[in-house]
Amino acid sequence: MQTSSPSSSVQGLQQEFDQILSEPATENLKMDCTHKNDCLKMIQAILDGSSTEEQIQKLRNNLHTCQPCIKMYKLEKEIKELLSGKMEKKCCPDQLVASIKARILQFS
């Protein structure tokens, strides 16, 4: 079920999935399907570290056989990386830290 600290296990999974994607695709790759939305939710749960073992196993299979899943996996991973890696992370101004500490001291 839900894991409490997902980042390391997700990284391991991503390496495994990238390895699968670097291998030549099977000849009869499925090019379209009718339940992309469900698969997208599954892919998101996996990349978010909040998936089940069955979902992981299903994606493992689909990355060998299903073009929509491959495409969605790559996009979701890319967008997560954009958000976590490229956006500026604002740091708390030192002045605010000092102000909070000073006000806390007045409390007791």
Add this chain to the structure above:
Amino acid sequence: MATIHEVMSDTPTRDDRDRTNGVTGPEQTLPEDSSADQVGAETPVRRYTDEQKYVVFNKEFMPHIDSMYNFAFRLTMDEDDANDLVQDTYLKAFRFISSFEQGTNAKAWLFRILKNSFINDYRKKSKEPAKVDYQDVETTYNSEDAETEHTVDLRAESVSDLIGDEVATALNSLPVDFRTVIILCDIEGFTYEEMAKILDIPIGTVRSRLHRARNLLKDKLRDYAASMGYKEESDE
């Protein structure tokens, strides 16, 4: 924007009451907005000495201040508002520190207080342009069209060259509830379970709100990518 004094003035200070009454009863009521409610809410109230309070505050709360500030800034999109919101949150956290159990998830606990402060004190006066009613958006995206098939046609290669500012602008253009789940999940790395506690919503709602938020974000990113001259081609 309200000054910190205005924000604080309507909130009774627990510490004052504690000192005058001596011992607080087991009912240990939470503030009306329940913003200092324990994440998980199943933990009994702790009694800390004054010294212990400062130790907990400095060791468990202060290390998260940069994440908290970033969250506040992404919610309010304004540095002064982020300042007020973070200060307000940390003061509340200190006053209600007895409902925090040492060693539990301080970051989630603090984020929950900040989120509640934002909703109660800031959101009404938010400078957000073109305010979209969340309910409307949720209804739209809950409609059958959206549920049956709404996958945004976009290729990973098309967005990989976007710069941080463009991603931030796309994110900022989302209604705040959608922006919030993306920040918590993709920037802060909370699990669905933690997000459910921070936002006081079921895990299923976390999952579907994230899904919709990302579809909206992809729509925005696709527009950016298109404006940069990338073309969405059909699958090779």
